[in-house]
Amino acid sequence: MNINRRNFLKTSALAGVLGASGFSASLSAMPKNGNGNVVVALFLRGAADGLSLVPPYADNNYYNLRPSTGVPAPGGGSDAAQDLDGFFGLHPALNQLYQRFTAGEMAVIHAAGSPHDSHSHFEAQDIMELGIQDPLASTQGWANRYLELTASSDDSLFRGTAIGTGMQLAMQGNYAALGIETIENFDLLASEGHQDALRSLMKATYAEDASLSTTAGNALDAMDELLANDVAGLSPQNGAQYDENSSLAVALMNAARLIRAEMGCELITVDSNNWDHHDGLVASINDRAMDLDAALNAFMVDLGTLMDRVTIVVMSEFGRRAYENASGGTDHGHGGVMFALGAGVQGGQVLADWPGLQESQLYGKGDLQVTTDYRAVLGSIIEARMQPVDLQSVFPDYTGSILSGLMV
Amino acid sequence: MNVENERRQWAANLGWAIAGALLSGPAASRNPVQTKPAWNKAALPEADELVHLLNRCTYGITPESMAEAESMGYEAWVDWQLEPELIDDSETDAAVDEQFPLINADLDAMIDAYGENEFSGVSQIIGATLYRMTYSRRQLFERIVEFWNDHFNVYLFDGPVRMLKLWEDREVMRKHALGRFGDLLLADARSPAMLYYLDNFSNTVEGPNENYARELMELHTLGVDGGYTETDVLEAARCFTGWTVDTRNEDAFSFVSSRHDYDEKVVLGVTYPAGQGIEDGEQLLAYLAASETTARFVCRKICVRFVSDNPPESLVETLVQTWLDTDGDLRQIFRALFLSDEFKSSQGQKFKRPLNLMVSMLRASQAWVLTSLTGMGLNRHALITYLNRLGQNLFTWTTPDGFPDTQSAWDGSAALVSRWNMAFELAESAMSQYARINPFDLAGEANTPGELADRLIYQLLYRELSASDRKRVVDLIGEGRPENARLPTSMIIDKTREATAFLLASPWFQTY
Numbered sequence: 001m002n003i004n005r006r007n008f009l010k011t012s013a014l015a016g017v018l019g020a021s022g023f024s025a026s027l028s029a030m031p032k033n034g035n036g037n038v039v040v041a042l043f044l045r046g047a048a049d050g051l052s053l054v055p056p057y058a059d060n061n062y063y064n065l066r067p068s069t070g071v072p073a074p075g076g077g078s079d080a081a082q083d084l085d086g087f088f089g090l091h092p093a094l095n096q097l098y099q100r101f102t103a104g105e106m107a108v109i110h111a112a113g114s115p116h117d118s119h120s121h122f123e124a125q126d127i128m129e130l131g132i133q134d135p136l137a138s139t140q141g142w143a144n145r146y147l148e149l150t151a152s153s154d155d156s157l158f159r160g161t162a163i164g165t166g167m168q169l170a171m172q173g174n175y176a177a178l179g180i181e182t183i184e185n186f187d188l189l190a191s192e193g194h195q196d197a198l199r200s201l202m203k204a205t206y207a208e209d210a211s212l213s214t215t216a217g218n219a220l221d222a223m224d225e226l227l228a229n230d231v232a233g234l235s236p237q238n239g240a241q242y243d244e245n246s247s248l249a250v251a252l253m254n255a256a257r258l259i260r261a262e263m264g265c266e267l268i269t270v271d272s273n274n275w276d277h278h279d280g281l282v283a284s285i286n287d288r289a290m291d292l293d294a295a296l297n298a299f300m301v302d303l304g305t306l307m308d309r310v311t312i313v314v315m316s317e318f319g320r321r322a323y324e325n326a327s328g329g330t331d332h333g334h335g336g337v338m339f340a341l342g343a344g345v346q347g348g349q350v351l352a353d354w355p356g357l358q359e360s361q362l363y364g365k366g367d368l369q370v371t372t373d374y375r376a377v378l379g380s381i382i383e384a385r386m387q388p389v390d391l392q393s394v395f396p397d398y399t400g401s402i403l404s405g406l407m408v
Numbered sequence: 409m410n411v412e413n414e415r416r417q418w419a420a421n422l423g424w425a426i427a428g429a430l431l432s433g434p435a436a437s438r439n440p441v442q443t444k445p446a447w448n449k450a451a452l453p454e455a456d457e458l459v460h461l462l463n464r465c466t467y468g469i470t471p472e473s474m475a476e477a478e479s480m481g482y483e484a485w486v487d488w489q490l491e492p493e494l495i496d497d498s499e500t501d502a503a504v505d506e507q508f509p510l511i512n513a514d515l516d517a518m519i520d521a522y523g524e525n526e527f528s529g530v531s532q533i534i535g536a537t538l539y540r541m542t543y544s545r546r547q548l549f550e551r552i553v554e555f556w557n558d559h560f561n562v563y564l565f566d567g568p569v570r571m572l573k574l575w576e577d578r579e580v581m582r583k584h585a586l587g588r589f590g591d592l593l594l595a596d597a598r599s600p601a602m603l604y605y606l607d608n609f610s611n612t613v614e615g616p617n618e619n620y621a622r623e624l625m626e627l628h629t630l631g632v633d634g635g636y637t638e639t640d641v642l643e644a645a646r647c648f649t650g651w652t653v654d655t656r657n658e659d660a661f662s663f664v665s666s667r668h669d670y671d672e673k674v675v676l677g678v679t680y681p682a683g684q685g686i687e688d689g690e691q692l693l694a695y696l697a698a699s700e701t702t703a704r705f706v707c708r709k710i711c712v713r714f715v716s717d718n719p720p721e722s723l724v725e726t727l728v729q730t731w732l733d734t735d736g737d738l739r740q741i742f743r744a745l746f747l748s749d750e751f752k753s754s755q756g757q758k759f760k761r762p763l764n765l766m767v768s769m770l771r772a773s774q775a776w777v778l779t780s781l782t783g784m785g786l787n788r789h790a791l792i793t794y795l796n797r798l799g800q801n802l803f804t805w806t807t808p809d810g811f812p813d814t815q816s817a818w819d820g821s822a823a824l825v826s827r828w829n830m831a832f833e834l835a836e837s838a839m840s841q842y843a844r845i846n847p848f849d850l851a852g853e854a855n856t857p858g859e860l861a862d863r864l865i866y867q868l869l870y871r872e873l874s875a876s877d878r879k880r881v882v883d884l885i886g887e888g889r890p891e892n893a894r895l896p897t898s899m900i901i902d903k904t905r906e907a908t909a910f911l912l913a914s915p916w917f918q919t920y
Contacts, residue, residue, distance in 0.1 A: 046807070119622070119641070120632050122809050139816075165799030166812075167820035179820030181797060186822070189829040191836045194906045197884055201910055202828065205880065209915040211759075212819060216915075219821035273806055278607040278619040326615015327607055332622070365638050 034150065034159075034387040037309050037343065038259055040252075040268045040299075041143065041170065041378075043129075044292070044316035046276030047121060049330055050337030051322065051368065052285045053094065054108055054350070058087040061357035065323040069281045069330070084108065088350045093289035096297035100341060105300070107345050107406055109338040110352035112372040113318055117364070119332040121276065124317035128374060129169035131395045138396075140173030142378065143267050146394045148175040150387040156264020157222045163251040168269040176214045178222055183232045183254050187223055231261045240302035242295070248272040249295040256302045259310060266386065275316060279327035296341065307342050311385050314339040315374055322357055322366050334367035338377050344384045344407045351406060376403040384408065455871035458482060460755045462870075463920040464714055465489060465746065466547035468768030469870050473547065486746045490586065490739050492549035500544045507780055508536040515575055519655055522571035529571040530564060531786040534802045537577070538791070539779050541767045549585065552742065554763075555713050556581045557803070558810035559706070560596045560628060562605040564803035572601035572653075573803060575660065589706065589736035590697035593628065597693055600653040600660035606808060609652040611645060613669040621645035623808045629696040631705035636676060643673045647680060647688035703731040707741065709813075714745060716757040717814040723750035756919050759815035762798035765827060766791060768920075769834060769912050772868045773845045781842075790839035794830045798823055831912035835905050847904040855894050857886030860903065868911045877916075881907055 056062050057073040072080040074089050081089025082098045088110065090098050100106040116133050118124040126135045131142025140148075147160040160177035162168050171177040180186050190198045199220065206216035226232065234257045236242060242249040251270040258265050272292060277284045292314075300307055319336030335355070341347070355361050355369035363369045375395045382391060384407035391402070455463070458477050462469045465486075477485045488495065504511055510521055510532045521528045541550050557577065562569050576599045584592035596602050597620075603609045606620035621644035625636045636644075650668030653660055663686040672682040678695060680688045696702055707727035711719035723745070730737075730744045745751055760768065770777055770791075781789050795801040798818075805811045812818070833839045850867065854860035861881040865873055873881070882891045885903040889895070895903070911917060 118632075119638060120626050121807060123632050162820060162822075165797065165822060166817055167822070172816055179822035181822040181826065185797060185829070186825055187829075188825075188832065189836075189838065190832045190909060191838070191905075193902075194836070194909065198832070198906065198910055198913075201880060201884060202913065205877070206915055211815070212824065212915055212918070215819060215821050216824055219825050222821065223825070276807070278617055279610055325617050326612050327610035327617050329607070329617070331618050365642065 034266050037311070037385045038265050038268065039381060039385055040255060040270060040310065040312045042248075042296075042312060042314045043125075043168065043170075043269070043271050044275045044288075044314065045121075045125065045271055045273050046316075047124075047318050047320055047332060048275040048288070048316040048336060049277060049281065049285055050110060050112075050316075050319040050335065051330075052281065053091050053289060054084070054110055054337045055081050055089050055091070056087060056110070056354065056357070057081055057089045059354075059357050065357060067324070068328055069324045085350050087354075088352070091285070091289045093286050094293045096293050097339070097341075100297070100300070101348055104347040105345065106339060106341045106347045108350040108352075109340065109372055109377055109403065109406065110350055111335040111355050111368055111370060112338045112377060113316075113334065113336045113370040113374055115370050115373060117334075119318070119334075121317055121332075126169060128315065128317055131170075131375060131378075132397050134397070141168070141170035142375075142394055143168075143170040143269060144173030144175045144177060146382065146386070146389060147177065147267060148173065149389050149393055151175060156266075157218050157225065158258060158263040159266045161255075161258060161265050161267075162269045163254055164247075164269075164271050168271065171267075171269050176218055178218060179215075180222075180254065180258075182250060183226055183257060186219075186226060187232075188220075225263065229261045229263065231257050231263065234260055236298070236302045238301050238304045240298045242298045242302075243291070246291050246295055248291060249298060252295050252299040253302070256299055259303060259306060277320070277329050278325070278331060279329035281324065281329045300342065309343055311343045311345060311381055312339075312341040313378065313381055314341075315377075319368050322362055322368055334363045335370040336368070338372075338374060340377065340381065340406060344381075346406060346408055349405075351403065372403060373398065373400050376400055377406065380404065380406045454755055455869075457752055458485075459870045460752065461485065461746065464751075464758070465551060466771075467541045467550065467764060468771030470771050470774065471867070474870065483747060486548075486743060489546070489548035490743055492546035492586070495546050497545045500540060500546075503543070503779075504536050504539055507539070508532040510571075510574055511536045511578070513574075515655065515658065515660055518571050518574055522568065526568075526570055529574045531781070533564070533574050533577060534792070535779065535781070535786060537802050538767070541763075542770055542777060542779075548742075551714075552585045552738075553577070553581050555710065556585055556592065558713075558805075558813075559709065560599075560602065561805055561808050561810035562601045562803070563806045566605050569601045569605055572599075572604060572660070575599075576601040579659070584738075586739040586742070587737075588697075589702075589731070589738060590694060592738070593697050594690065594693050596628070597624070597648075597651070597689065598659065598661040600655070603651065603653050603661070608648050611649050611651065612667040613646075613649050614667075616642065616645040616649060616669070618642060618645035621648055624693075625696070627808055627810075629702040629705065630699065631701070634701045634705060640675050643675045644692060646671075646673050647675065647692045651686070651689055697736060700728065700732065703728045703736070707731060710741070710745065712813050714758075715751055715754045717759075719754075720750045723748055726750075759819060759919050760917075761811065761813070761818055762795060762800040762823070762827070763802065763811075765918070766794060766798075766830060769831060769917075770843065772917075773834070773908060773912065774849060775834060775843050775845045777843045778841065790833065790842040794826060797826045798830075827918065828913040831917070832909045835909035835912060837905065845905070845908060847901045847908070850908060851900050851904045854900070856892050857882045857889055857895065857903075858891030860885050860895070860900065861891075861907065864904065864907050864911060868908065869916055871916075873916070881911070884910060 052071055055071040063070045071091055074081050074083040079092055083089050097106055114128050116127045129141050130138055157178055160171055162171040162177055162179045165181050167179040203220055207213050242253040255268050275288055315338050316336050318334055320330035320333040324330050353371040355371050375398045379391045379402040462477055466473055510518055510529055544550050564573050580595040580599045584595055606623055607617045608620035611617040618641050622641045626632050630636055646669045650664045652662050652664055654662030665685055668685055670683055673680040675692055708724045711724055727741050727744055730741050734740045786792055800811055834843055835845055837844055852863055854863045885907050
């Protein structure tokens with residue numbers, strides 16, 4: 001790895017910023033993915049309904065607001081919630097995650113989210129991924145900002161890896177993060193006799209392209225490293241079963257391979273789609289929850305003892321309106337739920353400054369309030385698991401604190 | 409429960425100075441043009457005006473389309489393409505009818521077919537759309553139809569949208585693509601696919617569903633910063649109560665008065681008096697269509713699609729003025745766009761989206777394509793596999809904002825690798841069952857590295873390369889031979905494949 005290819009500081013101004021933060025001198029001693037820990041940030045796109053995933057079954061108002069879609073209280077049959085702490089339950093489809101919760105491997109953070117008032121999926125996703133409240137103030141995602149602030153000249157190409165067809169906004173920005181759809185497809189498929197000539201011509205011509213040179217150069221180099229480590233040859237371990245028809249499961253399977261192969265991942269972003277339930281909430285969230293449950297569980301089973309280094313955080317752009325609509329669904333709301341799993345997480349607890357569901361306690365047109373900023377959650381994970389960084393610089397306009405009690 | 413959130417303050421004093429630098433300094437790259445110049449003019453000579461026009465207004469230049477444009481001239485070609493109903497495209501129409509019979513079927517027949525197999529419409533709308541993009545002579549029309557299908561996006565695999573999309577593409581998008589925006593907006597509001605996808609079919613006085621009303625203002629008309637409030641969304645939703653789907657009607661639309669909210673509504677300061685029925689929604693749509701905020705939002709979006717990720721304000725304002733002068737006459741707006749100086753000087757500023765990249769590869773290389781695959785077989789088609797891998801299989805964007813338009817959404821390394829491989833597999837005969845080039849046709853009479861390089865560069869790129877880039881292609885072909893050395897016949901075909909693979913995967917083919 002060399003600094004020219006990496007182009008990790010695209011602008012000279014940032015060098016000054018790094019210098020000012022006072023820890024750049026120690027960077028050269030870091031291994032290629034910091035301290036070896038990995039954080040996987042999973043985004044549930046479409047605004048997941050926190051009040052179904054983690055129903056506050058003991059809140060007297062819950063079933064008034066959700067007469068036909070409320071998840072029954074524990075003990076109410078196979079469709080009922082699984083009890084978490086006597087007040088909150090976990091959706092019945094999150095069965096494997098319930099085992100993780102009781103085993104102390106998963107924590108729930110409720111009434112969490114972004115304080116921004118937006119009820120637009122797209123604006124709210126942008127805001128959350130940028131890590132700031134003004135979507136026009138920066139085009140750099142929070143993950144990218146972290147990576148840039150902690151960059152070193154011997155960074156692995158895989159240090160920031162976005163898994164999926166496109167690159168999540170959280171990963172976009174000055175730091176050249178890598179995008180991978182699947183490891184199998186991340187190779188040049190030219191015919192045998194043309195491989196070498198085409199590869200070198202691609203390298204030469206893309207190196208001169210103003211907007212694509214870094215991405216293309218890193219892609220070509222990353223291919224070489226994947227081949228050299230036979231990452232495509234790694235199969236799931238410990239009997240883990242990934243559903244090949246689930247895009248989330250496939251993404252996590254590939255994330256697990258990169259981690260197992262020690263490619264130097266520090267921050268990985270993955271997506272789960274289709275959480276927008278304006279109608280038919282009961283059936284559709286059951287389907288999504290099953291997918292989430294199976295995929296996350298497979299990932300944790302697969303990694304086995306490697307999970308000692310891996311922390312997962314799950315978020316969504318906002319929650320849904322507290323009361324259901326006439327279509328048996330819910331419209332766009334505000335506060336939602338987050339999950340944290342794996343290394344360093346003080347599991348088996350629901351962290352919630354519960355705002356309540358009485359009419360006077362609801363936000364705006366009838367939404368759950370946000371009492372825990374998602375950046376308090378991300379901040380506590382970064383502080384506990386990742387490299388030393390000034391969190392204020394990762395989330396520049398956040399004035400709150402981190403969520404204590406979440407991480408060891 | 410009852411966990412005390414003991415919160416620690418971040419070390420804000422040190423942080424703020426750094427935060428300020430990040431948000432305001434050049435490192436924040438507020439202006440993507442600054443950090444990502446899409447066009448390095450010094451490295452690549454500009455193509456001529458007509459090539460630029462065809463690059464943007466078609467799905468890729470073919471020898472025929474170039475000949476047509478050359479004989480007509482710039483402005484006449486634009487006008488010709490903007491009257492697609494007058495263009496003889498009978499071959500394409502006949503092929504579509506034959507291969508994709510549901511495309512022009514009536515609603516009853518579509519619904520019957522859906523009843524027999526709920527996926528029967530999916531492969532037909534994807535297949536027919538790809539067919540038209542690749543072969544239609546109404547190229548600009550197809551590009552504009554694609555724009556409206558994105559603007560009013562529905563997700564093809566959302567329940568009955570699998571079939572209703574066929575009707576919507578024909579009766580809403582194609583019918584009104586070059587008409588008045590207000591007519592298009594109204595037709596879309598009544599479209600059964602949209603009514604289903606954004607849940608207005610179940611929006612009733614007893615329980616309003618605000619999904620459509622919100623996206624109508626956020627995505628279809630005013631834009632997220634268009635000045636509406638949460639109250640406006642709720643009030644607008646009440647205007648559309650009772651608008652629903654009824655497949656017994658010819659257009660599958662129904663206004664069910666018993667579900668409508670007859671009380672007064674106020675949206676964006678306009679009162680819709682008590683006692684009105686369907687007029688509430690119709691008047692609100694007309695109000696939104698006439699709004700200058702809508703004109704500016706939609707015109708900017710058109711410019712982002714056809715001109716630049718950061719289009720010049722002057723051009724946006726020209727189009728807004730045309731919109732206001734012509735009551736949203738889309739044909740006039742597009743005409744003003746393509747004849748503008750800003751458009752003509754925007755060469756190379758757009759990064760091809762995956763679908764456009766793929767079809768332009770097929771058209772430029774005059775590839776043979778298996779078009780007759782229907783039903784579930786379509787999923788096995790190598791080109792569909794690539795579109796899925798690249799995230800742009802037709803009509804499969806799940807959320808109502810439609811496929812993104814700007815480069816940063818499409819240029820990650822995962823996407824780049826798939827873009828290269830699509831070119832390699834097409835040119836190297838690795839997907840020959842589904843699509844393949846004909847290297848004999850591409851090579852023509854070329855006998856030397858120089859001749860073959862020039863021929864391929866011209867046919868695939870329709871432009872000159874810099875001398876050093878041309879030499880790279882010559883050297884790839886000649887493997888060190890002088891550029892005027894005669895090549896063995898056996899080598900010409902192999903080198904045609906290799907050089908075609910390279911040119912289609914090269915940086916010069918990614919932008920336009």
